[in-house]
Amino acid sequence: MIVIISKKKEITTTEVIKWLFRFEKKFILIHEDETFEIKMKDTKIFLESEKNHFFLDEITSVWYRRGGIKFKRFYYDNEGVNIHMNETQHWLEEYVMHILESKKHLNKQSNTHVNKLLVLDKARKAGLDVPDYYLSNNTKNVKLRRTITKPIAGNPTLQSIAKDTDGVLYTAVVDEHIKNDFFISFFQEKIEKDFEIRTFYLDGKCWSFAIFSQNDEQTKVDFRKYNTEVPNRNVRYNLPKSIEEKIHLLMLSLDLNCGSLDFIKSGEKYFFLEVNPIGQFLGLSFFCNYSLEKEIATYL
Incomplete structure (x- = not known):
C-alpha cells in the first residue's frame, strides 16, 4: 500500500495518481484537512481519520508532496496529567512518523523545508560552483x-x-x-548567464532542461516572472556527468532523494543557485517529454 501526503487540488499529485491507477496499485491519499487518531489492534498500530484508516505495517512506500499528517490530541482536566499525556502523545506521534519515514519514500515531512544558507555551504563542499x-x-x-x-x-x-x-x-x-x-x-x-537550467533529481538520476530566459527583460533576472505572451524557449539539456555526480553528493548530504535544482550556465561554468525538495516539475516533464509523473509512480 502506498501513502501519498498532499493538499487538495494539487495537480502534480493528480498526474502521478493517474499512473498509479494505470499500474493498478493501491494507495491512500491524505489531505491537509484530515486528523488521524493513533490506535492499536492487538499489537499493531493503525491510523484512523473520518476518511482513511490503515495499519502501519501495510504501508510499503510513502510520497510526501505537500501538507502533512495531523494527529488528534486528547486533553484532561487535571493539569499535571494533561502535561504528562501531552508529552506522551508527542513522542508517540514522533514514533509513528519515524516508522512511516523509514519506509521506501520520496521526500519526508520532517525535512521538507531546507535552509538555503546551509544548502549553499553544502553545495560548495560537494564541489559545485556557487556565486x-x-x-x-x-x-x-x-x-x-x-x-x-x-x-x-x-x-x-x-x-x-x-x-x-x-x-x-x-x-x-x-x-x-x-x-x-x-x-x-x-x-x-x-552572474551573466548564457541560460538557466532546471534539473529534477530522483533517487540518483537527473533530468534537465535549459531555459532561455536571458533575452527577455521580464525574465532575464528571474525566469519565474513568466512572460505568458512570449514564453521562454525550453529544451532538453544534458548536464556534464561530473555536475550530476556533485548533485548526487549534495542531495545525499541533505538527506533528500527528490527535488528540483536551479543552475546558471555561464561560459564553461555551471553555477548552483538552490534546491527545492517540493519543486515543480510538470513543466519540465511536459516540455521535454520526460514523463516524470510515470517515473515517480514507478518508484513508489
Missing part, C-alpha cells in the same frame, strides 16, 4: 547592478492591503544604495 554571497543589514558595500538580492526563506507571497492582488518576492538586481539599515538580507554576485 559569492553574503548577509548584510545595509547596502554600503553592495556593487550596484552587479549584485542580486532574494529571500532567505522560501519564495513568499505577500497579501496586498491596498490592492486585490498578491505580491511575490522575486530575485532582483540591486541598483541603488539605501540610506537606512534594514533586517539582515541575502546578497549574491550577479
